[in-house]
Amino acid sequence: MEIHRIHAAIGSRVRVAAAVAATLFVLQSTGCQQSQPAKTPADPNKNEGSATDFKTEPAVEAHLRWLARHQDPDGAWSPDHFDAQCANKGECAGAGYPEHKTGATGLAILAFLGAGHTERSTAEFTDAASKRVIKIADVVRNGLQWLRNQQNESGSFVESNNHKWGYNHGIATLAMCEACGLTRAPEYKDSAQKAVNALLAGQSHGNDDDKALAGWRYQPKGEMSDISVTGWCTIALVSAKSAGLNVSDKALDGAWKFVREVTEERNGQVGYTKREEAGQQVKAIGKNDTYKNHPSFAAIGMCVRALTQKNMKDPVLEKGALLLAGDPPAWDKVGKSNDYYYWYFGTLALNLYDSPDRGGGGESLKAWNEQLKRSLLDHQTNNRKRCDDGSWDSDDRWGYEGGRVSATALAGLAFETYYRYKNAPAAHR
Numbered sequence: 001m002e003i004h005r006i007h008a009a010i011g012s013r014v015r016v017a018a019a020v021a022a023t024l025f026v027l028q029s030t031g032c033q034q035s036q037p038a039k040t041p042a043d044p045n046k047n048e049g050s051a052t053d054f055k056t057e058p059a060v061e062a063h064l065r066w067l068a069r070h071q072d073p074d075g076a077w078s079p080d081h082f083d084a085q086c087a088n089k090g091e092c093a094g095a096g097y098p099e100h101k102t103g104a105t106g107l108a109i110l111a112f113l114g115a116g117h118t119e120r121s122t123a124e125f126t127d128a129a130s131k132r133v134i135k136i137a138d139v140v141r142n143g144l145q146w147l148r149n150q151q152n153e154s155g156s157f158v159e160s161n162n163h164k165w166g167y168n169h170g171i172a173t174l175a176m177c178e179a180c181g182l183t184r185a186p187e188y189k190d191s192a193q194k195a196v197n198a199l200l201a202g203q204s205h206g207n208d209d210d211k212a213l214a215g216w217r218y219q220p221k222g223e224m225s226d227i228s229v230t231g232w233c234t235i236a237l238v239s240a241k242s243a244g245l246n247v248s249d250k251a252l253d254g255a256w257k258f259v260r261e262v263t264e265e266r267n268g269q270v271g272y273t274k275r276e277e278a279g280q281q282v283k284a285i286g287k288n289d290t291y292k293n294h295p296s297f298a299a300i301g302m303c304v305r306a307l308t309q310k311n312m313k314d315p316v317l318e319k320g321a322l323l324l325a326g327d328p329p330a331w332d333k334v335g336k337s338n339d340y341y342y343w344y345f346g347t348l349a350l351n352l353y354d355s356p357d358r359g360g361g362g363e364s365l366k367a368w369n370e371q372l373k374r375s376l377l378d379h380q381t382n383n384r385k386r387c388d389d390g391s392w393d394s395d396d397r398w399g400y401e402g403g404r405v406s407a408t409a410l411a412g413l414a415f416e417t418y419y420r421y422k423n424a425p426a427a428h429r
């Protein structure tokens with residue numbers, strides 16, 4: 001049985017939304033705003049020219065099946081030991097670093113939420129590889145419960161001494177905020193608000209002259225910021241705000257000032273931690289230094305800029321879009337151009353900037369999406385008898401870090417970008 005996709009779930013949510021009085025009561029009682037579907041894959045007119053299309057739907061379903069099959073019994077996704085869940089041992093390669101467990105779990109949950117699945121989903125499927133009947137509601141519920149089990153007194157999903165605190169906590173916070181917005185469940189609202197508070201408390205100090213000039217970094221309360229972690233944390237806060245949670249405007253103002261500080265406005269390039277690095281590649285020697293450089297930071301900078309400033313006429317956004325147009329997704333393992341992280345943020349940036357639903361012309365987005373489909377659809381593992389069916393190989397630029405779980409989640413999220421929900425910052429509003 002195929003996963004009974006989101007259409008029914010979306011339909012029921014729309015019907016629920018019609019009961020205005022009841023909905024308002026629930027909203028007030030939980031303080032968590034319900035999100036409506038931004039658009040659905042069932043509406044071909046809305047898909048036209050603005051994003052991906054029906055060809056990507058089987059790919060999204062298949063990647064969710066793979067993720068569901070490789071969830072740990074306790075609800076987490078393990079970057080390094082996900083293969084312990086394999087139905088056929090030895091068929092799924094691509095271990096990442098264990099320190100990314102919370103972030104990888106957040107990405108996997110986002111992939112389900114992004115397709116409209118919550119703990120109330122009625123979808124289930126008999127897994128062809130393992131022969132197990134998997135209920136999507138259990139997958140989402142257990143994933144979110146695992147995150148809540150990790151949450152400490154300060155609201156953080158990982159301890160502050162985790163080497164990649166900013167990534168792990170930022171992504172997990174985004175997942176909890178989207179769960180809050182989609183379900184209005186009080187337990188998610190409570191967890192998401194605590195997580196937001198920890199994110200706000202962990203914002204970097206900025207420099208001495210301007211305390212608001214701050215984003216986020218690997219460690220909480222740092223003296224510097226980087227655009228990559230800042231991207232995830234900013235998106236999490238914007239999602240939180242959309243879900244009705246309390247978010248300090250000063251924090252988002254700090255992110256805006258930081259992105260402006262590290263952007264070379266002449267060409268739209270963005271530096272990792274400072275403007276002088278704009279256009280330069282961040283390399284991990286011996287790990288990914290032979291990979292092609294992409295304007296990943298320009299894409300993330302576009303997202304932060306668009307979400308905090310909300311001025312789509314900003315000329316820097318146009319320059320960023322030109323950079324992305326000059327380097328669209330291109331699957332080339334030999335040429336070392338594969339980079340799911342860049343492809344995900346590039347898709348998000350162009351959806352925010354160029355989607356016709358948001359006032360854009362749509363041409364840049366359309367061209368990007370054609371290349372995205374060409375790169376990902378033909379290279380997703382497609383063999384229902386194999387355990388790696390539905391996943392993507394993680395030998396890309398950052399695969400040594402996130403492994404097959406993160407690679408597969410990011411690739412699927414790129415395809416989901418055009419119909420994620422209102423509280424998902426990628427969504428059309």
Ligand SMILES: [Zn+2]
Nearest residue numbers: 086087092387
């Ligand atoms: Zn497997």
